[in-house]
Amino acid sequence: MAEGFVSLSAPRDDELSLLELADRLLYRGVVVSGEATISVAGVDLIYLGLNVVLTAVSNLKKPPATGQLPVNSDATPPPGDIFG
């Protein structure tokens, strides 16, 4: 899947995964002014998801996180601004 969106000029031994893509695309700092946009609330959970997957892949010491994922409430604009 990674080959579809990485330029061939990038060195081949570098990691580029869906998680890396999600990390790039879901960063909360990128939303163009809170106004009139629906921003994705759970940005930080992608990092959590990343940790979980790395744990599964590496089969290392940390247990996968469980339970409710944190919601990054300050990334959610007030409802009145969304649809007006």
Added chain:
Amino acid sequence: MESPSPDWLVYVYAITEAPVPLGSGGIDLAPIRWISEGSLSAAVSDVPMDEFDEAPLNELIRDMAWLGPRAVAHQEVNLRLHESAQALIPLAFGTVFRHDERVRALLRNEASALAGRLETVRGSAEWVVALHLLAEPDAAAVERQSPALHALRGEIEAAPPGRAHLLRRRLAELERDEGRRVQAEAAGQVLERLRGVTRAVFAEPLPQDTVERPLLRASVLVARDKEDAFLDETERLRVTWREPTYRVLLTGPWPPYRFGGLNADG
């Protein structure tokens, strides 16, 4: 053309200076449309409200099986735009508006800020450079970079037994602190070297408690005509911070998601 019905929302991929013809579609293969206002144009497609309204979106986004193909579609639209447009503001995944008119209002009301962001990223691509710590630097390596450790060892060797015992307890503490300092300086030194070959550097917040241990994740903005110099420098970084203690990771070139979205002072 307005978005077709109340069951659809307007998904915005990117903002640029003028429409760019795109051969294929976006999310769910929907055709890309352009909404223009003044000197700015937004690349959009229509997405179903039952998935992209705020509540379902924030649920679905946790599901990698749902997110995967849509994130790839978002990226592919931006990659094609980035190849054709000199200046592009790629938006975050999930930037959704109710009506075309709201997109026009954004382009109108934020025209000056958006134009500034387009100038920031013009002719550039974004890369991510990460420095991971794979193993603790060995004691000898730390001591070589620590005059304080070296001095304390000398003092221990010269001290009478009782005092040497006390100093050794201090030594363990100092070794730990100096090890941390050497690691922290590695990140700073990589940042400094990146500044020399990039237009802008942004140190990302680091995830906590991960299995992998990033010392640094930096987004960097690189002029397209300076990519060779940048890539040469990353090769030198790999040599300086080499395995098995460190690993330097590189991804890119990306459309400038980070720098297109940051304020000028960010």
